Amino acid sequence: MTQQTPDDARTNSPTTGSDALQPIRSGEGANIIGPRNLTREAEDRDLVRPPKTDKGSLPNMRWSFADSHTRIEPGGWARETTVRELPIATAMAGVNMRLDAGAVRELHWHKAAEWSYVLKGQARITAVDGDGRTFQDDVGEGDLWYFPPGIPHSLQGIGDDGVEFLLVFDDGNFSEDNTFLLSDLCARLPREVLAKNFGWPEANLADIPKEELYIFQSTVPGALDADRTTGAGPVPQWFSHRMMTQEPQCFQGGSVRITDSQNFPASTNIAAALVELEPGAMREIHWHPNGDEWQYYIEGQARMTVFASGSISRTFDFQAGDVGYVPFAMAHYVENTGTTPVRFLEVFASDRFTDVSLTQWMALTPHELVAANLNLDRNLVDAMPTQKYSVVPSSEALS
Numbered sequence: 001m002t003q004q005t006p007d008d009a010r011t012n013s014p015t016t017g018s019d020a021l022q023p024i025r026s027g028e029g030a031n032i033i034g035p036r037n038l039t040r041e042a043e044d045r046d047l048v049r050p051p052k053t054d055k056g057s058l059p060n061m062r063w064s065f066a067d068s069h070t071r072i073e074p075g076g077w078a079r080e081t082t083v084r085e086l087p088i089a090t091a092m093a094g095v096n097m098r099l100d101a102g103a104v105r106e107l108h109w110h111k112a113a114e115w116s117y118v119l120k121g122q123a124r125i126t127a128v129d130g131d132g133r134t135f136q137d138d139v140g141e142g143d144l145w146y147f148p149p150g151i152p153h154s155l156q157g158i159g160d161d162g163v164e165f166l167l168v169f170d171d172g173n174f175s176e177d178n179t180f181l182l183s184d185l186c187a188r189l190p191r192e193v194l195a196k197n198f199g200w201p202e203a204n205l206a207d208i209p210k211e212e213l214y215i216f217q218s219t220v221p222g223a224l225d226a227d228r229t230t231g232a233g234p235v236p237q238w239f240s241h242r243m244m245t246q247e248p249q250c251f252q253g254g255s256v257r258i259t260d261s262q263n264f265p266a267s268t269n270i271a272a273a274l275v276e277l278e279p280g281a282m283r284e285i286h287w288h289p290n291g292d293e294w295q296y297y298i299e300g301q302a303r304m305t306v307f308a309s310g311s312i313s314r315t316f317d318f319q320a321g322d323v324g325y326v327p328f329a330m331a332h333y334v335e336n337t338g339t340t341p342v343r344f345l346e347v348f349a350s351d352r353f354t355d356v357s358l359t360q361w362m363a364l365t366p367h368e369l370v371a372a373n374l375n376l377d378r379n380l381v382d383a384m385p386t387q388k389y390s391v392v393p394s395s396e397a398l399s
């Protein structure tokens, strides 16, 4: 017999037993009587029982780093989300990496631009540009770094417990396994060429690694000032930025911090927003006129519906450690569906953050026209805010 559960029982449903979430909605559907992956279904409630408004087929727009292969190396690990894992995500790829205290992501460079958000702990990061100008800094939770394509750099965990961070690259095909590594370079060139290049006898190179290191355990470096090299002076645009110390745009129900090339000038290929939502609050319905959005959920639980035009929309659920993706121009909202705050990053392969607010668009279009389009009372349209509210509060907070 088909078991009935309320349509709007979004939270607090048991994940096991006969009361588990069922694909039953407004008297339609039927309960699952075959095998179930209850923990996965509990994470994907809006796939098991989609809102009635969801329609048509959309590519998958959610991936969890929990489903990515973890590359384990001495002193750390890395796992990535590329087009291999999430095929729709062609514009950007992400890596979640951990470096224990003293562990090093070895000296390297790559073709893509690298943007990073520090999730926990502390790191020392270094780079040198083509004019011999140098960069060294220590970064902590909530800080960003950005390395332009081709600029060689290093990362090292410092402090008591090292660091964990998120990397985003402006190419969905980018893989952390295909970077230009110092050790690999030296292993792949004739030994006499290396010796000639450095003006050394070959014997000096007897112990260089025969294979790439990628991540290796070393010791925690001393004070930053003692570690500095100067060269031709500092890089003209500093490669780190304190995102969390930015004054946020505050709204009833949450806040937004935007970092792009206007306040982080080095970051010419990546723009981002850090969004915080209280329970029930929502990142308003909007879209982006300048490219795809790559999301990373830092904490909390949320859902997002993506409207793809042509009567197609689908709802996806997210939690900490998940990646979301929204193709160019598709409308979406992100709603906190849990009982704790949501924090997530919206990242763009662009020099600037920009979005179009549905509410603001309607409020700034001739009101009679908007009222006629949606068959609304003109007074409702007249009262819509012309200012952008990037976050809207929960319905309870309004009543």
Ligand code: MN
Pocket: 108, 109, 110, 114, 153, 179
């Ligand atoms: Mn890198």
Ligand code: MN
Pocket: 286, 287, 288, 293, 326, 332, 346, 355
């Ligand atoms: Mn967005």
